[in-house]
Structure formats: structure tokens, C-alpha cells
Amino acid sequence: MVTTHKCQLNLKIVHLTISPLSNIISSRESSIAYTVYPIPVFHCYNPQHIHFPHRQNPNCSSTRRKMGARTVTVLNVAEKPSVARSVSTILSRNQGIRMREGRSRYNKIFEFSYSIRGQPCHMLFTSVTGHLMELEFDERFRKWHSCDPADLYHAPVRKFVPEDKKDIKRTLEEEARRCQWLVLWLDCDREGENIAFEVVDVCTMANQNLTIKRARFSALIDREIHQAVQNLVEPNKWFADAVDARQEIDLRIGASFTRFQTMLMKDAFIIDTASGDRNLVLSYGPCQFPTLGFVVERYWEIQAHEPEEFWTINCSHRSEEGLANFNWMRGHLFDYTCAVVIYEMCIEEPTATVTDVKQQEKLKYPPHPLNTIELEKRASRYFRMSSEHTMKVAEELYQAGFISYPRTETDSFSSRTDLHVGTCLYTIVQEQQAHPEWGTYAQRLLDPETGLWRNPRGGGHDDKAHPPIHPTKFSSGESNWSQDHHKLYELVVRHFLACVSKPAVGAETTVEIDIAGELFHASGRVVLERNYLDVYRYESWGGTMLPTYTVGQQFVPTTLTLDSGVTRPPPLLSEADLLTCMDKEGIGTDATMHDHIKKLLDRFYATKDANTRFTPTNLGEALVMGYDDMGYKLWKPYLRAAMERDMKSVSEGTKSKSEVLAISLQQMKACFLDARVNKLKLLEAMEIFFQRTNRAGGDELHATGEVVRQCGLCQESDMVLRKNRDGNFMVGCLGYPQCRNAVWLPGPVLEADVTANACNTCTPGPVYLIKFKFRRLEIPPNYSADHLGCIGGCDQILAELTEICGTGSRTGRARGPAAQTNNARQSNTRQVVCMNCQETGHSSNDCPSQRNARHRGTNQQNGEATVSCSSCGMPCVLRTANTENNRGRKFYKCQSQECNFFAWEDSLNTGTGGRNFTRSSSIPQANRGRNGGRGSRGRGRHNGSHAANTTFVSATGDPVSGRRCFVCGDPSHFANVCPIRGG
DNA sequence: GCAAGGTC
Incomplete structure (x- = not known):
């Protein structure tokens, strides 16, 4: 029960309203004096x-x-x-x-x-x-x-x-x-x-x-x-040490990769974002990247999906009591011939015999008490509210005392909390009796005669700090509440009332029949008691009546049809799906998950549609693709999982903080250096989606460069590889202009990359070797154009080439291409003109004529033909199948978001419009849309939904003779492609 | 200009 207490606060008297949790949930000042204890x-x-x-x-x-x-x-x-x-x-x-x-x-x-x-x-x-x-x-x-950025792995932190x-x-x-x-x-x-x-x-x-x-x-x-x-x-110092280690690793990894990839790519490409600002940051974080990874992975799964046709037999029976639809116990078959053979058997002996009738009581349980993630997921599903907005509104309701603390993992009211069943839970329900919408239900709940009350079940999570989210104060709506405040408070209250209610009760009947040895089943349900469903209006439990059948009863089906369908890809990840993935893989905490999701949107890595489903942007996909091509799973949750294991070890005292830091950072630095050596993969992935600015290598090289060795002159800063505006390479001290130590490299250097290998001879080490590529025509013929060299003084070849050809510094030559590079860059930054169609208003990234070229697997650059979608006209991309039956076979797939056109390449090349192509292209429009697959959540070939694409009309009385079309009788084709039916 | 974690 809510009680009011008074105490003296700074010479003022304050009334403190105490919640059933003993939290002070509101206070107001009063001038009435009250005795306080000295x-x-x-x-x-x-x-x-x-x-x-x-x-x-x-x-x-x-x-x-x-x-x-x-x-x-x-x-x-x-x-x-x-x-x-x-x-x-x-x-x-x-x-x-x-x-x-x-x-x-x-x-x-x-x-x-x-x-x-x-x-x-x-x-x-x-x-x-x-x-x-x-x-x-x-x-x-x-x-x-x-x-x-590599220095950030050992730079001092405070x-x-x-x-x-x-x-x-x-x-x-x-x-x-x-x-x-x-x-x-x-x-x-x-x-x-x-x-x-x-x-x-x-x-x-x-x-x-x-x-x-x-x-x-x-x-x-x-x-x-x-x-x-x-x-x-x-x-407990071990616990604190574990967090120290996590903080330091997060900071060093995040900052190094963020600086690296931002400086590498931001200015090297024309990256269109909503704001188009210069402050674009391509951030990397051990939580935000796996979150992006989930989105991209699902997107790729959808892109790679090959629709497969399947077949199923359906049976219906209409009697005086009504209609029963029987489903084939085999589900569906992908083998057309098998399906037809079985179907023909059924047609020949169509009499159905009832083999089993089961009747049992089924319960539908109310949800577990509400924790943060569940609140976010349900608000997203029921109201399409973003998790970030949900937490903002929940925080405001909490601050105003209407709901309990909204950041909790706990999903059970245990005896350890002070929410004792029958006392405080009861009190919360009592408060809600006055509400115009759910007050009557609360009254029924409190009436012992209804038997509606039930002690809440627990979900098995307990953060040992906070109870599940529940209402702490009655409100029928406040004047300053937005629609979302109303919705969220209502959800918390209805959810709470549902938790302390009995489950819904239904009577389920299942009937099994046998037709020519094939089994079919039908089921029906009658909801006997709605119970919690009466207050939890977000959930439903449909009921379907089934006529009465008895075992041994025989009947002739009203319809018996062979139907076809196609498998459909899973839908894009919804916000609730994304939260589930993150929760399962341990990405973020209940209090931060919504931040990581928001970060994807803020960084232009992903977009969210009106159905709260996430699609990666070109930028998000390119980044994941780049690291994936390097072979690094930085976008997977593995790194975070490993960090979590390390943290656990530190908190248990089996590993020390310094040990974990040393090993993790050493590994991550090696990964960072390797990623930098392989930066071409990132650049290539970006090139698939974005127009280059013609500024070679991006800003990264000009800005800092890769470390070659420590400066022997000032002995403070690193010497880094740089390329000046004229394209000449040098190794200079980062302490410039205080320290002017520099090694100029031969003028004919075309490319130079610092490797992770150090020279065995030169001291003080390490002096990292540089992989050079020289311009063939500018060096003597007896020298190789590729050279792994050292600037530490041991490299005779480098010394000779410098002597023979001179350095970029001395010659000071300004080559034509460099000048053109600058001009091109300037013109690009002044005004974005499409490089393809020469029109303004869009960049070449968005040029409709080039859309096909931006997708992975596009073959335009290889000189292969592309095709346009016969359904919507958009370009198709060529992909390679990886399924059991078609591995290695190529197929075209439409890139339109709204179309699911698909055709085998070999069918197109032969010009025959082969069976697969014909079928695929004849898939009804209703089955094509990528969002049309909503509800089919499985993966792989058994992810099919049953499309209403009947190929054989009712055949209960038709004779079956051989394999021929049932519609026109032609043995050269089957009814599903019969021209008379328009197949 | 960089991370993720607390919380207002």
C-alpha cells in the first residue's frame, strides 16, 4: 500500500510518498510542521x-x-x-x-x-x-x-x-x-x-x-x-579490474580503427549521407560493428536466396457442420515427380479414413514480468517505437514516479524482492481499479471468486539489483503526456496485470486421415477461458471450429489438390529481431543496446523503414565487406565474446588485468597492422559502391602514415611513410617541424606499403620493411619493379636506385597525373556531377544507369553481359548458387527492393526459357516481394510458404492416365505451365 | 572527430 510519511528537509517539511518497493516516488513541500527525531x-x-x-x-x-x-x-x-x-x-x-x-x-x-x-x-x-x-x-x-593510430595501442591513458x-x-x-x-x-x-x-x-x-x-x-x-x-x-578489486581492462581495450581498439578507416576513406570517396557533412566519422566499436554485422548478414542472406519451387497436397472436406482443411503430413516436397506420383495415388483412391481424433486442453501462458529488453522489443512490435525512444519515454515515466526503474535484466518477481504476492502485487492491482479501460479487469482480478489471480511466473533472469518493470503509481493519463507516454504506461500496466493472471485455456482437436496411405491432419481450437488475454490486448489466440469426426469414419474429400509454392527469403531484421540477436550474443547491455542501434543510424551504416526493419546502407555494407574480404570477422560477435570471457577470468582472479590487457592488445594491434597492410580490400569494397575522389590512398597516408621505425634523431617520435602531393614518397619524423629527420625515397616509387616484418640487421629496431613497386620505365632494366626494402641503411638496392634515379625531393618534378588528380578532386568537392551521365542532382553513386555496377557480384567490369528484370525492368546481378542441388550454378537476381525476379543463367543462355526459368519468372507477383515473406522466419530450402498457386484443379473424380497435363491433356507439359491456364 | 559503460 502506498503510504505517506513526512520528514524535515533543510528546514522545510517534505511529504515523501513511499511505494510498495519502499522507493520514494514523489515528494512535495508543505508548511505543516512535523516532529523529527533529533x-x-x-x-x-x-x-x-x-x-x-x-x-x-x-x-x-x-x-x-x-x-x-x-x-x-x-x-x-x-x-x-x-x-x-x-x-x-x-x-x-x-x-x-x-x-x-x-x-x-x-x-x-x-x-x-x-x-x-x-x-x-x-x-x-x-x-x-x-x-x-x-x-x-x-x-x-x-x-x-x-x-x-597504431600508437594508440600503447599510448598512455588516464x-x-x-x-x-x-x-x-x-x-x-x-x-x-x-x-x-x-x-x-x-x-x-x-x-x-x-x-x-x-x-x-x-x-x-x-x-x-x-x-x-x-x-x-x-x-x-x-x-x-x-x-x-x-x-x-x-x-572486490578483481571485479573492478575486469571493467578497467574492458574500458581500455574498447578505447584503444575503437579509437585506432575509427581513426584509421575514417582517414583512409572519408576523403577518398564521395560518400553521400543525409547531412553530407565534412564531419563524417566512420567509427568502429566492438559493439556497434557486430550490431551492423547482424543487419548486413541478414541482408546478404536475402540477396543470396534462391527461390525453390516445392509441391504440397491439400485436402478439404465440407460437411453439414462446416469445412475442415487437412494438411499433408509430409509438409511439402521439392521433387515434382515424387509429388505427382503420390498425388496420382491419392486421386486413384481418394476415399479418406479417419485414423485418429485427439482432444486436449491447451494453455496459453501470459508473458514473463517485463525487463528492459522485453519492453523495447514489445514497444517496437506493438507501437513501432524505436528502442532509443522507448527508453527515453520510460525514463521520463520513471522520473515522474509512474513506473519502476526501467533498466533491469530481472524478469521475475521473487520472494527476495518486497513484492510479496498477495500483499504488494495486490496493492498495485488495487490502484489500477479506477482506470476507465482496464479498471474492470483489475477488479475481477482482485475478486477471489473469479479465480483469475495467479502468482507470476519468472523468466529466470535476475540482475540482483532491480525488480521487473511495473507500475508504481496510478494514472489515467497526465496532461503533459504524449501519445507515446500513454502507450508505454498502458503497456507496463497491462503487462503487469497479465503477469498476475491465469493463462488462457483452449480445447484443441486434431484429426488425422489416411488417403491411399498418405496421412493428412486438421486441427481446430475453441478458446474456453480468455483470462489474461482480456487485458493483454496485444496478443490474440485464434479459434477455428472443426466438424465432428470419429475414428474409422470414411468420406470423399471435397477437394484434393496438388499445389505449388516457392521458398522465400527471410525478412529484413526488425528492431525486435536485432535486440534478440544482440541479447543472445552478448552485444551491449540492457542499458546500452538501444544506443548501439541508434549509432548505426547516426553513422549512416543502416536505415530503418516504417516497419522497423533495418537495411544496411552502401557504407555499412562496404565496411563489413572490406573486413570480410580481408578474412577478419571484426563484424561478428566473436571479439566481444572473447573479451567477455577475459573479463570473467579477471573477475574470478584466474587472469590478471595486465595479462589480459597485454595479450588482447598485442593481438588487436597485430590485427590492426595487418588490416592496414590489406587496406586495399577496404578500398576495393568501397569502390563497388562509391565514386573515388581521385585522391590516391585517402587522407590516411598524408595525415599520419604508417610507422617505419622510431626516429633516431629526436628519439621521441616515430618515423612514418608519407606521400606528398606530387606523389613522391619519403619517411619523415612525426616530430616535424621540431625534428626534421627524413629519408627521401627513389623518385620512381609508384607504390609503397609498410609491412609487419622487421629488418633483421638494422638497429635500433624494429625497422619495418617496405614493399615497393617502381615504375618500370624509370628504373634500369636490371632492377626488379617489385622490391621489399629497408630504409635503415642495409638496403643496397634502394641506395643504388636513389643514386641513379634521384629522389622526388631533389628532382621536384610535378608529374601530369598528380596535377590532374588535384584538379579532379577540387572539381568534385565544388559540385557533384555524375561521372556517368554528366547530369547534376545526383552523384555517380546514385546514377540509375549505373545501379547494377554497385552491387557485389556485378560482372560489368569483367565484360560479362547483364540482364534486365523481365518483371520490373531493373538490372539483375549474376550470382552463384550454393545449395545442395545447384552448387556452382549461376543465376540472375533482380536488385529491386520490391521484386524477387530470379532466373538461371543457363536457361537464359540457351534461349530456351528452360523449365526453371519459366517457372521462376511465372511466380505470381504476390509471391515476389521481399516483404511478402513476413512470417516465414526459417532459413534454407524448407523456408517455403505455401503460395496459392494451384496447378491441379480438383481431381476427385478425374481418371489419371500417365503424366500429362490435366487441363488440356497434352503430354508435353504439366498443368502448372499449361498455356490454357496462362502458366 | 574515436569506444562502451554507468545514469540524470
Whole structure:
């Protein structure tokens, strides 16, 4: 039951409304005086009293004896303001509690008296708001052009308190100075433990003599909280270390790959985005990329889908009681001949015999209690709300006290929470009785005579910190609510009411029949009790009546048809699907998944349609394709899974933080260097989709270059390979202009790439070898155009070529192509003119005439013919089949989003319009659309949906003679392609 | 201008 309490807050009287969870869910000021309990305040600044932290262990009885009854001041810190409030309320038993402002407007300070194992304590309870600190590179590495991105794997990093958290830091410092103990009430997970150490860092800087303890609690209920404070433990450094390792790996990998791929490609291609801005960042992150990977993988699956025709036999029987539709127990067959043979058998002996009749009761259970991911998925499915928007609205409802904390993994109301069945769950339902729409249902739920109430089932997840999302305050709608606030609150309430309701009950009848040895079945359902379905209007449970049949009964089917259908690709991933993938593979947390999804849209990696389905953009597909072509699965969830395993090891103490960091970063750096050597794959993938700007190599090479060795002159910076605007190569010090150390390379160098191999001779190492390609006509004939060279001084060939041909620097020649390059780049940036049709208004990326050339597998560049779709006229791409029956066979597939045209190449080449081609092209339009496959979620050849493409009309009385068309009798074809039927 | 994780 919701109760109202009053306490004094900074000389004002505040009414605190306590929820069934003991959370304060609303407060308002009042001028009515109220008695508060006096709080004994003890401020001890005597160093003799506070300088022996080891003697002040609150769990140690000898300490308490030595300290006598002297009150200690305890600083308690929670992870969020709501927890500080709740725990303070519980510990103080809501008596004598005072609240005052801290430096931060969100993080109040509560004061009350308490006794920890007999030790009188003056408790100060405040909070942070999540992490207090951020990890960042040292200033020298902060700017993108300040270093080689590969340096970011070992650049110094530091933790610091960002500007928007400075007020919280000041509060902690000020309060810590007057306290003897620090008790950490952060959430009991790894992130919470890490935040605990951030708090410790700040507090001990202000007061080195603090006794530091950790309160471990798994729910915000009286028993747990009192137990936690009476059994304080040490903070767990392993847990915090695991998060430190994760943070550092995320930062180094993310920043290095992001800088690398942005500088490599941003200026090298004309990348059309909605904003078209210069600030385009091609980010990489260990969560955002696998999220993109899910989207691209599904898209590719759809693109690669080969429609396959299948066959099925359907039977119906109409009697006085109604119609029964019987489905073939074999499902469907892909072999036409087999299907026809069986069908003919049935036609010859069409009498059906009922072999089995089953009747059983079926239950449809209400959903599990709501956690964050489920809330996001359901809001997406029911209202098409984005997960990001859902969380924004949920946060607002939470802040206003209408729903419980919306970031929770927990999907069960357990006895550990204070939502005891029959008491508090009951109270929440009671509140909802007044609602005009679902109030009547709430009343029925509370009436014992209806028998509608049922204790909620759990889903098996528990984050040990928060209960499932549930309503905390009744509302029939607030004036400042948007439609989405209404919808989301309604969902939370209806979901909660459904959870405490009995399942729906249905009576299901299944009838099996035998026709010429083939089995068919039909089923019907009658919903006997709707129960939770009455309030959970988002779900339905259809009922179909079936006539009465008895075992042994015989009848002649009304229709018996051989029908064809085609398999269809799975649909694009919906937002709910994407959340499911992420949840399953451990990408992100319940509180961050929606951020990763939003990032795909913000970075122009994917788009979302009105049905909340995601399609990768050209940019997103190119990036995944580039890394995939390199052989790296950076877009798969494997890297994150490996990091999660490492984190677990660190948190269990089986691996150290430094060990995990060293190994992971070494591996990732090797991967990074290798990816950079293979950057051509990325560029090639981008070239499929985007027009080059004619600026060779992109900005990456000009901006930083690849590291060749450490500078021997200044001995501070790296020497990197660079190419100047004239196309000449040199290896220069990053410390320029302070350090002017440079090695100019021979003028005829056409290409140069730093490899991951170091020279065995030159010191100090490593001096990485460079793979050169020289212009054949500019070097003497006895030298090879390809050369793996070293600039460390050991390379005789390089020295000779420099001597013979000179360097780009000395000759200073400005070759024609370089000048043209610059001109072309400038004209491209001034005005986008299509390179194909010379028209403005679109770039060559979007030129309709070139659409075909942008798709993977396009054969235009190879001089092979392309075909236009005979259905919609759009270009088709040539692909290679990989299914069991057709492996290696080529087929054309329409690239239109709305068309699913498909034809075998060999059928087209022979000009015969062979059977497969004819069939494929004759697929009715209704079966073609990629979204027409909604609902068929399986994969592979058995992913077929049954299209209403009847090939044999009712044949119950027709004689069957040989294999011939049933429509015109011609033995040269079958009825499905009969010209009379228009096949 | 870069990550992901907390939370307001």
C-alpha cells in the first residue's frame, strides 16, 4: 500500500510518498510542521581519533570496544540518487531522516542515525550518477593527426572526472573530509565495483584515513539492506579490474580503427549521407560493428536466396457442420515427380479414413514480468517505437514516479524482492481499479471468486539489483503526456496485470486421415477461458471450429489438390529481431543496446523503414565487406565474446588485468597492422559502391602514415611513410617541424606499403620493411619493379636506385597525373556531377544507369553481359548458387527492393526459357516481394510458404492416365505451365 | 572527430 510519511528537509517539511518497493516516488513541500527525531551529530577532527583506519573496522568488536560509544561519521555512496534515497529510508526506518543539497542538483545528501554492530554512526548518504570517471588518452595523443593510430595501442591513458561530474566529485571530497568511514553502496555488478573504486579514489584523495567498506545487497528491501550494512565486506578489486581492462581495450581498439578507416576513406570517396557533412566519422566499436554485422548478414542472406519451387497436397472436406482443411503430413516436397506420383495415388483412391481424433486442453501462458529488453522489443512490435525512444519515454515515466526503474535484466518477481504476492502485487492491482479501460479487469482480478489471480511466473533472469518493470503509481493519463507516454504506461500496466493472471485455456482437436496411405491432419481450437488475454490486448489466440469426426469414419474429400509454392527469403531484421540477436550474443547491455542501434543510424551504416526493419546502407555494407574480404570477422560477435570471457577470468582472479590487457592488445594491434597492410580490400569494397575522389590512398597516408621505425634523431617520435602531393614518397619524423629527420625515397616509387616484418640487421629496431613497386620505365632494366626494402641503411638496392634515379625531393618534378588528380578532386568537392551521365542532382553513386555496377557480384567490369528484370525492368546481378542441388550454378537476381525476379543463367543462355526459368519468372507477383515473406522466419530450402498457386484443379473424380497435363491433356507439359491456364 | 559503460 502506498503510504505517506513526512520528514524535515533543510528546514522545510517534505511529504515523501513511499511505494510498495519502499522507493520514494514523489515528494512535495508543505508548511505543516512535523516532529523529527533529533540526530546526534559528531564531528571529530582530532587526528588521534581518526588516523588508525585498521583499528576502526566496523566489523571488529575490539575496535568498537576501543572506540567506546563514540559516534563515527559514515559517508555512504550509492550508484544513483534513487538508491541513496531508498536505502536511507530503509536504514533510518524513515525516522529522523534529513535531506540537504549537495553540489550537484541531482545528488542529494541524506542524514540519519544508525548503529552498525553496536557502533553509533552518523550516516551521510549520497550518490553518484553512474561512472564518475572516464578513460582518455594523454593530451599528446588526443588529436587525430598527433600520432599514428597504431600508437594508440600503447599510448598512455588516464582516468579523469569529466566536467559534468565535477560537482559530484566536490560533494564527495567535502563530505569525505568530515567522515571516518566510507561505505560503498554501488550496484553489485562489475560496473558497480569499478565505480566503487572511482569513488574510493576521489574520497581518499580528500581523506587518506578513511576506513573503506562495501555493502553487498541484492534487492532494495529492509532485510537485505540491514543485513548488508551489518556485514560489510571489502570491495572486490578483481571485479573492478575486469571493467578497467574492458574500458581500455574498447578505447584503444575503437579509437585506432575509427581513426584509421575514417582517414583512409572519408576523403577518398564521395560518400553521400543525409547531412553530407565534412564531419563524417566512420567509427568502429566492438559493439556497434557486430550490431551492423547482424543487419548486413541478414541482408546478404536475402540477396543470396534462391527461390525453390516445392509441391504440397491439400485436402478439404465440407460437411453439414462446416469445412475442415487437412494438411499433408509430409509438409511439402521439392521433387515434382515424387509429388505427382503420390498425388496420382491419392486421386486413384481418394476415399479418406479417419485414423485418429485427439482432444486436449491447451494453455496459453501470459508473458514473463517485463525487463528492459522485453519492453523495447514489445514497444517496437506493438507501437513501432524505436528502442532509443522507448527508453527515453520510460525514463521520463520513471522520473515522474509512474513506473519502476526501467533498466533491469530481472524478469521475475521473487520472494527476495518486497513484492510479496498477495500483499504488494495486490496493492498495485488495487490502484489500477479506477482506470476507465482496464479498471474492470483489475477488479475481477482482485475478486477471489473469479479465480483469475495467479502468482507470476519468472523468466529466470535476475540482475540482483532491480525488480521487473511495473507500475508504481496510478494514472489515467497526465496532461503533459504524449501519445507515446500513454502507450508505454498502458503497456507496463497491462503487462503487469497479465503477469498476475491465469493463462488462457483452449480445447484443441486434431484429426488425422489416411488417403491411399498418405496421412493428412486438421486441427481446430475453441478458446474456453480468455483470462489474461482480456487485458493483454496485444496478443490474440485464434479459434477455428472443426466438424465432428470419429475414428474409422470414411468420406470423399471435397477437394484434393496438388499445389505449388516457392521458398522465400527471410525478412529484413526488425528492431525486435536485432535486440534478440544482440541479447543472445552478448552485444551491449540492457542499458546500452538501444544506443548501439541508434549509432548505426547516426553513422549512416543502416536505415530503418516504417516497419522497423533495418537495411544496411552502401557504407555499412562496404565496411563489413572490406573486413570480410580481408578474412577478419571484426563484424561478428566473436571479439566481444572473447573479451567477455577475459573479463570473467579477471573477475574470478584466474587472469590478471595486465595479462589480459597485454595479450588482447598485442593481438588487436597485430590485427590492426595487418588490416592496414590489406587496406586495399577496404578500398576495393568501397569502390563497388562509391565514386573515388581521385585522391590516391585517402587522407590516411598524408595525415599520419604508417610507422617505419622510431626516429633516431629526436628519439621521441616515430618515423612514418608519407606521400606528398606530387606523389613522391619519403619517411619523415612525426616530430616535424621540431625534428626534421627524413629519408627521401627513389623518385620512381609508384607504390609503397609498410609491412609487419622487421629488418633483421638494422638497429635500433624494429625497422619495418617496405614493399615497393617502381615504375618500370624509370628504373634500369636490371632492377626488379617489385622490391621489399629497408630504409635503415642495409638496403643496397634502394641506395643504388636513389643514386641513379634521384629522389622526388631533389628532382621536384610535378608529374601530369598528380596535377590532374588535384584538379579532379577540387572539381568534385565544388559540385557533384555524375561521372556517368554528366547530369547534376545526383552523384555517380546514385546514377540509375549505373545501379547494377554497385552491387557485389556485378560482372560489368569483367565484360560479362547483364540482364534486365523481365518483371520490373531493373538490372539483375549474376550470382552463384550454393545449395545442395545447384552448387556452382549461376543465376540472375533482380536488385529491386520490391521484386524477387530470379532466373538461371543457363536457361537464359540457351534461349530456351528452360523449365526453371519459366517457372521462376511465372511466380505470381504476390509471391515476389521481399516483404511478402513476413512470417516465414526459417532459413534454407524448407523456408517455403505455401503460395496459392494451384496447378491441379480438383481431381476427385478425374481418371489419371500417365503424366500429362490435366487441363488440356497434352503430354508435353504439366498443368502448372499449361498455356490454357496462362502458366 | 574515436569506444562502451554507468545514469540524470
